[in-house]
Structures are given as structure tokens and as C-alpha cells.
Amino acid sequence: MSALMSPEDLETALRNVGAERYHNRHRFHRRQYSGQCTYEEIQAWALNRYYYQSMIPIKDATVLTRLTDTEDRRQWRKRIEDHDGLKPGDGGIERWLKLTDSLGFPRDYVVSTEGILPATRFAVDAYVEFCRTRSPLEAVASSLTELFSPNIISERMSGMLANYDFVSKETLAYFSQRPPQAKRDSEWALDYVKAHAGTRAEQELAIKALEFKCNVLWAQLDALWSAYVDKALPPGAWVPGTIAAERGKAA
Amino acid sequence: MSALMSPEDLETALRNVGAERYHNRHRFHRRQYSGQCTYEEIQAWALNRYYYQSMIPIKDATVLTRLTDTEDRRQWRKRIEDHDGLKPGDGGIERWLKLTDSLGFPRDYVVSTEGILPATRFAVDAYVEFCRTRSPLEAVASSLTELFSPNIISERMSGMLANYDFVSKETLAYFSQRPPQAKRDSEWALDYVKAHAGTRAEQELAIKALEFKCNVLWAQLDALWSAYVDKALPPGAWVPGTIAAERGKAA
Numbered sequence: 001m002s003a004l005m006s007p008e009d010l011e012t013a014l015r016n017v018g019a020e021r022y023h024n025r026h027r028f029h030r031r032q033y034s035g036q037c038t039y040e041e042i043q044a045w046a047l048n049r050y051y052y053q054s055m056i057p058i059k060d061a062t063v064l065t066r067l068t069d070t071e072d073r074r075q076w077r078k079r080i081e082d083h084d085g086l087k088p089g090d091g092g093i094e095r096w097l098k099l100t101d102s103l104g105f106p107r108d109y110v111v112s113t114e115g116i117l118p119a120t121r122f123a124v125d126a127y128v129e130f131c132r133t134r135s136p137l138e139a140v141a142s143s144l145t146e147l148f149s150p151n152i153i154s155e156r157m158s159g160m161l162a163n164y165d166f167v168s169k170e171t172l173a174y175f176s177q178r179p180p181q182a183k184r185d186s187e188w189a190l191d192y193v194k195a196h197a198g199t200r201a202e203q204e205l206a207i208k209a210l211e212f213k214c215n216v217l218w219a220q221l222d223a224l225w226s227a228y229v230d231k232a233l234p235p236g237a238w239v240p241g242t243i244a245a246e247r248g249k250a251a
Numbered sequence: 252m253s254a255l256m257s258p259e260d261l262e263t264a265l266r267n268v269g270a271e272r273y274h275n276r277h278r279f280h281r282r283q284y285s286g287q288c289t290y291e292e293i294q295a296w297a298l299n300r301y302y303y304q305s306m307i308p309i310k311d312a313t314v315l316t317r318l319t320d321t322e323d324r325r326q327w328r329k330r331i332e333d334h335d336g337l338k339p340g341d342g343g344i345e346r347w348l349k350l351t352d353s354l355g356f357p358r359d360y361v362v363s364t365e366g367i368l369p370a371t372r373f374a375v376d377a378y379v380e381f382c383r384t385r386s387p388l389e390a391v392a393s394s395l396t397e398l399f400s401p402n403i404i405s406e407r408m409s410g411m412l413a414n415y416d417f418v419s420k421e422t423l424a425y426f427s428q429r430p431p432q433a434k435r436d437s438e439w440a441l442d443y444v445k446a447h448a449g450t451r452a453e454q455e456l457a458i459k460a461l462e463f464k465c466n467v468l469w470a471q472l473d474a475l476w477s478a479y480v481d482k483a484l485p486p487g488a489w490v491p492g493t494i495a496a497e498r499g500k501a502a
Contacts, residue, residue: 021486117472118466122373129380211487214367218485219474222370226477234469235272235463 037164
């Protein structure tokens with residue numbers, strides 16, 4: 001086993017995971033921000049990613065059960081507030097539903113998640129399960145994809161606004177809220193990981209946890225590509241042209 | 252809610268799930284048995300499916316923890332014996348490793364599972380988790396894909412033996428052992444489901460459980476196609492041409 005890394009070297013190693021494995025490098029992301037996606041592909045992306053968004057507060061509540069320090073829990077709790085909001089009509093999940101509204105999906109269909117790809121469900125559920133069963137250090141480290149999210153969000157927003165007439169700043173409101181939250185959360189999580197990974201083995205586990213989380217995001221885009229770009233739709237998944245109102249007739 | 256189905260109608264409904272969703276309908280299966288797969292695609296299939304095989308006894312032990320009747324456990328235990336064997340060198344996992352041996356993979360690499368696709372791991376782990384958290388009825392019902400396996404196995408074996416000079420009856424020994432085991436197990440499980448699904452709601456849950464399991468199998472072939480046929484390899488997965496000995500130089 002190699003020697004303990006300095007906190008700075010650990011941070012570099014973690015940032016390298018993002019440089020190599022974060023889903024901004026996925027072909028679906030490139031297709032999306034460069035304007036090559038069809039309306040149906042954007043619908044499928046928003047529908048599937050709703051499941052990820054909806055499980056984030058459950059994932060964060062799971063992490064909350066693992067943190068034994070009051071101040072740590074106080075900090076982590078903000079994540080749940082961001083996604084669930086402080087009152088009805090508020091929060092990240094609500095903002096995501098405004099996006100699926102604008103793409104013509106009935107809310108009860110989206111919330112039922114019955115049309116999502118099985119691979120989306122497996123990946124997202126694996127993330128929650130990871131946070132339930134691994135060490136608190138690994139659970140916190142797996143959240144560090146947020147270190148890389150401000151770039152992908154700005155690329156996605158400017159690209160989508162420039163290339164698709166069916167999205168607007170209002171329908172993409174989820175993303176405009178996220179960068180300051182992600183910055184606050186990922187800085188806290190990075191400090192936590194640097195402080196709590198006290199052995200080389202723990203440092204390696206933190207790096208592996210971040211790789212795992214990159215896989216969770218990557219697998220979701222792989223499945224979207226296969227089903228809706230390559231058009232190899234798995235049985236039971238949402239079929240384009242069904243359920244959602246026609247383009248331009250969204251609520 | 253509709254009325255309770257007769258046991259015969261429930262069986263018909265379960266068999267219909269297989270007719271519509273079992274992975275014998277997947278394009279990767281057609282490609283495989285018709286001789287269109289490359290050597291590397293067969294390698295990737297065997298490497299990834301090892302993880303599924305290796306987790307089956309763990310899945311079955313999980314189900315065993317849910318069965319409260321001694322006779323039920325006695326019957327279910329046979330599944331673990333089939334896969335783990337009665338002595339070293341015996342059992343389904345060992346036979347699967349003979350296949351990966353013949354495809355040039357070092358055993359320790361296969362057993363480490365470090366080169367499998369994340370989507371394979373997510374799907375298989377979802378299956379174990381399903382059996383841990385759902386009702387015993389749903390756990391048993393999810394095994395009923397074995398009702399449909401004799402056909403796919405005979406198609407796969409005869410097609411592979413006819414079309415690939417790098418497989419043989421010896422390297423496919425896993426499959427020649429399976430049909431009588433699958434027949435015995437699926438008949439028992441079908442009787443169990445028919446006897447224990449005492450309400451329409453439970454019958455629907457059993458049908459949903461079988462759909463879920465079909466999704467677990469389907470998602471694995473989707474991921475194989477995406478990574479190794481469409482060649483959109485996710486970061487960290489086995490790269491063809493690495494690790495395994497060259498074709499014809501297997502142990």
C-alpha cells in the first residue's frame with residue numbers, strides 16, 4: 001500500500017476522476033447541448049432524470065442517518081431543503097416538474113415513474129443503496145460529482161437555450177438555482193473527505209466512491225442513448241408520441 | 252380492482268410476461284446465436300454475465316432468509332447447491348469460469364469483477380435487493396424467468412456451437428446442466444406463486460415481479476450492446492484486446 005496522500009494530492013486525485021469520468025464527456029451530453037437532440041430525446045431525458053431528482057432527498061436523508069455529528073447533519077440537511085423546498089411549490093423537484101410540464105407530460109405520469117427505463121431505476125437505486133451500506137466517508141465522497149456540475153450546467157443551459165425553441169429560462173429554472181448550492185455543498189464535502197480520510201486505504205475508498213457515482217450518472221446517459229437515440233426501446237418504457245401532449249401544446 | 256384470477260389464468264398471465272419481455276427477444280441474443288458476434292463480444296458477454304452467475308447463490312440465500320417454512324427452504328436450498336456445487340471444482344459458477352477460461356481471461360480478473368459494466372452491476376444488485384426487501388411471494392415470482400430459459404438455452408447452445416469455432420460442448424457445459432434444474436425449480440416456484448397469491452393484488456405483484464426480473468436480464472444485454480457492439484465503452488470497463496490471452500491461446 002502506498003503512503004498517505006497530502007490533502008492537496010487527494011483533492012487532485014478526486015478532481016482527476018471528474019476529468020476522466022464525469023458525464024460531461026458522454027456523447028448524449030454533447031448531442032444535447034449542441035442542439036442535435038430531437039424533442040422526444042429531450043422529453044425522455046427529462047422524464048428519466050426526474051427519477052434521479054426525486055430520489056436525491058431520499059439519498060440525502062439516508063446519508064443523514066449515517067452522520068453522527070450534529071454540525072455535520074445541520075450542514076447536510078440543507079441539501080434536503082434545496083430539493084424538497086421550504087413550502088409547497090418550492091424546491092428542486094418542483095422546478096424539475098416545471099420542466100416536464102413544459103414538455104407536455106402529465107405530472108401524475110412523471111411522478112409515478114412508470115415510464116422510466118429500468119436501467120435508470122437500477123442506477124439511481126444503486127446510489128441510494130451505496131449511501132446506506134458504505135461508510136459515511138464513502139457516502140459523502142460519492143456526492144463530490146457536484147464539484148464538476150457548474151461547468152456541465154452552464155454548457156447545458158446555454159446550449160439548450162440557443163438550440164431549442166421549446167426550452168426557456170423559466171423551464172430550465174432548476175439549473176439556474178443549482179450552481180451556488182452545488183458550490184456550497186461540494187466545498188463542504190471536499191473538506192469533510194480531506195479531514196476524514198485518515199489512511200491511504202480510506203483515501204482510495206473515497207476515490208472509488210466518486211468513480212462509482214460517475215458510473216451512476218454515465219449509465220443513465222448510456223441507457224437514454226440506447227433507448228431513444230439508437231431506438232432500442234426496452235419493453236415497458238415510455239414510447240415517444242404517447243402520454244405527453246404534442247409539442248407546443250404543453251400546459 | 253379486478254377479481255381474483257384462477258391459478259390457470261395467473262399462469263397464463265405470467266407466461267405472457269415471458270412471451271413479451273424475456274431476453275430471448277433482445278437483439279444481442281439474436282446476434283449471438285446467429286453467429287454475428289465477434290470473439291470480443293462473446294468475451295464481454297461471458298465476463299459480464301459472470302457477475303450475474305456469481306450473485307445467484309447470494310440472491311438465493313437472500314430468498315432463503317425470507318422463507319419461514321422448512322420444506323420451502325429445503326426445496327430452495329437446491330438452487331444454492333446447483334450453483335455453488337457440492338465440492339470444489341463443481342457447480343454452476345465453476346462451469347461458468349471454465350467458459351471464461353476458454354475465452355482467455357485469467358480467473359482472478361473475472362472473479363474480481365473489476366472489468367464489468369457498471370450497468371451489469373446495478374441490474375444484478377437490484378435483483379438481490381429486490382429479493383431482500385419485497386415479499387417472499389415477489390422474491391419467488393421473480394425467479395420465474397426460468398420457465399422460459401430452456402428455449403433460450405437450446406437456441407444459444409446450438410447456435411453458438413454451429414457458428415463459433417472457439418466454443419465447444421465442454422466450454423458451454425454450464426448450459427447443458429441447466430435445463431433440468433431450471434425445470435424442477437420453475438415448476439416448484441410456479442406452484443408456490445399460484446398457491447400463495449391469495450388476492451388479486453398479490454397476483455398483480457407476482458406479475459410485476461416477473462416483469463422486474465425480465466428488466467434485469469434485458470438491461471444487461473442493452474448495456475453489452477451499447478458498450479461492445481455500438482462501441483460506446485463506459486470508463487473503466489474491460490477493453491477488448493487487453494487482459495485476456497489472444498484468441499486460440501486460451502488455457
